[in-house]
Amino acid sequence: MSAPNLDPKALRDAFGAFATGVTVVTTRDAADKPIGFTANSFTSVSLDPPLLLVCLAKSSRNYAAMTEAGAFAINILSETQKDVSNTFARPVEDRFAAVDWRPGAQGCPILSGVSAWFECAMHEVVDAGDHVILVGRVLVFDNSGLNGLGYARGGYFTPNLSARAVSAAAEGNIEFGAVLEREGEVLLLGEGPMTLPACRGGDGNPTDVLARYLEELTGLSVTIGFLYSVYEDKGSGFQHIVYRAFAGEGEPRVGRFIRPDAVRAGEVKDQSTADILARFALESSIGNFGVYFGSETAGRVHSISTKGPRP
Template identity: 70%
Template sequence: MTPESIDPRALRDAFGAFLTGVTVVSTRDCADRPIGFTANSFTSVSLDPPLLLVCLAKTSRNYATMTGAKHFAVNVLSESQKEVSNTFARPVEDRFAAVEWSEGRAGSPILANVAAWFECAMEKMVDAGDHVILMGRIMAFENSGRNGLGYARGGYFTPILASRAVSAAAESNIELGAVLERDGDVLLLGDQTLSLPGCDVKEGSPTEILQDYLEGLTGLKVSIGFLYSVYEDKSEGKQHIVYRAFASEGDPAAGRFLEPKTLTAEQFKTSSTADIIARFALESSIGNFGVYFGDETVGTVRPVAAKVAQP
């Protein structure tokens, strides 16, 4: 591959493999009105002097305001603030009417209940292709101790959710499973009767065990994504923990990649697998994923993932 042949969409998807936090960058416009937008292109730069940076698309509606601002704030969203992120990612005129906030020392809007916030003076701006890098010198900050909201591969995740689920199931007979996807299709085992790939686990990191199993099974490169279902099958006496996972290109050594929406419940080995695939087909169509908690017949879906719009 040469620089000239790089597909921007494919490159963006590859960048999306990197897990980040989610922030709302805020300032005031020339009329002293608060403005803000969701961004995950944020990083620390230096402790001495205290510097950070965020990146902003030149096509952003906030470009003129941000590049003209003397001060701005970076609000690191907590894991309970998915809706705040969505609010500041949408083209809503008065985004601040939907959230609780206060003024920082320099007047920048500081959101309530965030994991941390930083108020900065604009240090410098660096042109960077179709973006501009805004470097800020930190004037004040606060760390609340809350867990941050995560983002990867086009969706939100809450890191503590998966660890709690695995800990709760630690004393049970656990079977790990995967909705192993590629280009919207899911890997399923069997010919007449279909099932998800899965393996038993006794000790060790569940995600590492599952990744090793899937790569050995398929011969493909596999990355483990987010928790997808946690349920007890009372008839088997097993606790099932199912993750989303992503496969590389190539023909799998075992199983077939099938389009979920073309399958019927009667084709699956268990009703719980049929439910997982049906839910995955629905959630894929709307781009909003969740985690199921319950048993093989009754449970609830906790929404924790949705696509983020560009600022």
């Protein structure tokens, strides 16, 4: 898409392809009241001097307090802190009542249970279009060693869960599958019984293998999203790793897009496929997705919310 015709929503979606961590930025306002907001537009800048930055929308209700603050803190959330991210992303009256925190050396709120935190002196405020860039000079920090919470394409993910999934399946026969979605519908193959698209594991990154297979199969552009289901079929001995995936526009070469809640169990090849479709229909309706680990008959869903951080 060329510069004169940029679609803001499409541009935001494209920016969202870059996976980031999730932070809560905190300070105190002129009345010494703690304030904070969720942000994923954070990066390190320099080791000497020790600088970092975070971006803040000029439309934010925290704009005046943050740009006038002499100090602020960056709290990098751990993979168990999705609720904390959601709390600081929403217009809650007293966000700090819902979390455990303490004041840092400069008085900035430091949240408990985070992966790492940095308390900074305000080094510079840089104008940047509809945002400002807050550059902080690190005064003190701590690193807990906990795994961080990830965010990309409008949803949270936990890198450790994904790594565990691939590692668990590495020693057996692997099949990569996809819930390939578009506008609330899912691609199913065959007339009856129908199946989700899947391919046998090969050399290379699993998501690359799956993306190539799906694009060759359908003739559509495909983006692989996050891990959705990992289960062992004890009868066949196969490990199944299923990802969410997103299809571009056009008519698929094979199969058809169907609303998952319109598919009955007897119309698909097995109970595992029926379970995936039923769970996807439910999670889509409430906007709260998860990752399933287990077998074809029993397991556990690790909840991962899709209500995410705002810049």
